[in-house]
Amino acid sequence: MVDPLTDPFQLVLVRIALAFGVGALIGLEREQSESGGTFAGSRTFPLFALLGALAGAFYPAAFPVLLLAVALPLTVAYGAKVAMEGDIGLTTLTAALLTVVLGALVTHSERGALVAVVVAGVVTVILAEKGAIHRFVDRIDEQERRASVTFVLVAFVVYPVLPDRAIPALFGLNPQFVWLMVVFVTGLSFAAYVLSRVLGARRGIAVTGIFGGFVSSTATTVSMAERATDSPVLYRVCAFATVVASIVMFPRALVEVAVVNRSLAPQVAAPLGLMTGVGVVVAAAVYWRAGAAETAGVDVENPFRLRPALFFGVVFAAVLLVSEQAHAWFGASGIYATAFLSGLADVDAITITLSRLSGDGAVSREVATTGIVVGAVANTLVKAGLTWALGTRKLALVVTAVLGVVSGVGLLYVFLV
Known part of the structure; x- marks a missing residue:
C-alpha cells in the first residue's frame, strides 16, 4: 500500500x-x-x-x-x-x-x-470576534495608545538597527541581544496586559493574580496591600492574589530560560515547578478559607513605559557584566551573591543573564539553576516585605508564611538534591 x-x-x-x-x-x-x-x-x-x-x-x-x-x-x-x-x-x-x-x-x-x-x-x-475587538479598542485611552505604539516602535524599529556584535566600548556587550531581552521581557508583560483587558481583571482574584503577576507582581502586591488596609476583612483573598502574582514569576522565569537557553530549561524546571506546585496548593487553601463572599480586584494598567524599559536594559547589561566578573573572581559564591542582590530588584535580569552564561559555557548548569532560584527567592522576600510595610499584620503573616514555605522548598531542592 x-x-x-x-x-x-x-x-x-x-x-x-x-x-x-x-x-x-x-x-x-x-x-x-x-x-x-x-x-x-x-x-x-x-x-x-x-x-x-x-x-x-x-x-x-x-x-x-x-x-x-x-x-x-x-x-x-x-x-x-x-x-x-x-x-x-x-x-x-x-x-x-x-x-x-x-x-x-x-x-x-x-x-x-x-x-x-x-x-x-x-x-x-x-x-x-469583530465586536469584542472593537469594544477592546474603544476602551483604550490615549495614554495607553501612545504606550502601545511606543512598544511597537521599540520592538520592530529600534531592534533591527542595533549592531549584532560585541562592542569593545560597551565592555563586549552585544547591543542587539540586550535590546532583544528588553523587547522579550516587556513583550511578556504587554501580552498579559492585553489578555487582562480582553478577559477583564475584575472577573476573579485568580485572574487578577495571574495577569497582575505577569504584568508586575510588585505592583499587584502593593495594590493588594492597600486594598487589605482599606478593607481588613479581605486580608485572606488579598493574600491569595499576592501569592498567586508572586508564584507566576516562576513559570515566567522558566519561559525566559527556555527562550534563551533551551538545554537549561529541564534542569531549572524541577525547582521552579516544585515551587509553583507547592505555592498553588497552599494558595488554594488560603482562597478556600477566604470564602466565596470575599472579592477584590486590581486595575491592570499598560505595563509598557519607555523609561522602565530602558532601565531594565541597563540593569540587565550591568547584571550580565557583574555576573561574569563575579564568577571569574569568586566562583559560584559570587554568582549567588549577585543573583540575590539582583533578585531584590528584578528577577528577569538575573534569569536571562545566567541562562545566557550557561549557554556560553561560562557557568555550569547547576550554578545557573541555583542562581536563578536564589534570585527568585530574593524577589519573593521583597513581596513579603512590602506586605509588612504597606498592608495589615494579618495579610503580612499569611503572605510571609506561604512565600516562606515556597522559598524554603526551592532552596532545599537546589542545595540538597
Whole structure:
C-alpha cells in the first residue's frame, strides 16, 4: 500500500484537500457573520484556496500574476457590493486575497502548510470576534495608545538597527541581544496586559493574580496591600492574589530560560515547578478559607513605559557584566551573591543573564539553576516585605508564611538534591 505521506501524487492531493479546508473555515465564518453578503461566502472562499493551492503546486512562478488576476475581478465585485449595499468595509476583500495566499502556502511545503493552518485559525478568530475587538479598542485611552505604539516602535524599529556584535566600548556587550531581552521581557508583560483587558481583571482574584503577576507582581502586591488596609476583612483573598502574582514569576522565569537557553530549561524546571506546585496548593487553601463572599480586584494598567524599559536594559547589561566578573573572581559564591542582590530588584535580569552564561559555557548548569532560584527567592522576600510595610499584620503573616514555605522548598531542592 502506498503511503500518502511519501507518494508525491497523493501528498499533493492531501495538501489540496487541506487547502480546501482552510478556505472553508474562513468562508463559513464570513457567511455566518453575513459579512460577505453577496460578495463571497462558504462556496467562494474554498474556491479561492483551491486556486491558490493549484497555482502553488504546479505554477509557483506564475503565482504573482495569478494573484493580480484574482485581485482585479475581486475589486470589481467589491465595487458592485459597495454600490448595492453601501458597505465600504475591506475586511472580506482582504480575507479573500489572503485565502488565495494561504492555499498556495499549503502546497508550497510542509512548513508552509503548518503556517497556513495556524494563520487561518488566527484569521478566523479575528473575523469572528469583530465586536469584542472593537469594544477592546474603544476602551483604550490615549495614554495607553501612545504606550502601545511606543512598544511597537521599540520592538520592530529600534531592534533591527542595533549592531549584532560585541562592542569593545560597551565592555563586549552585544547591543542587539540586550535590546532583544528588553523587547522579550516587556513583550511578556504587554501580552498579559492585553489578555487582562480582553478577559477583564475584575472577573476573579485568580485572574487578577495571574495577569497582575505577569504584568508586575510588585505592583499587584502593593495594590493588594492597600486594598487589605482599606478593607481588613479581605486580608485572606488579598493574600491569595499576592501569592498567586508572586508564584507566576516562576513559570515566567522558566519561559525566559527556555527562550534563551533551551538545554537549561529541564534542569531549572524541577525547582521552579516544585515551587509553583507547592505555592498553588497552599494558595488554594488560603482562597478556600477566604470564602466565596470575599472579592477584590486590581486595575491592570499598560505595563509598557519607555523609561522602565530602558532601565531594565541597563540593569540587565550591568547584571550580565557583574555576573561574569563575579564568577571569574569568586566562583559560584559570587554568582549567588549577585543573583540575590539582583533578585531584590528584578528577577528577569538575573534569569536571562545566567541562562545566557550557561549557554556560553561560562557557568555550569547547576550554578545557573541555583542562581536563578536564589534570585527568585530574593524577589519573593521583597513581596513579603512590602506586605509588612504597606498592608495589615494579618495579610503580612499569611503572605510571609506561604512565600516562606515556597522559598524554603526551592532552596532545599537546589542545595540538597
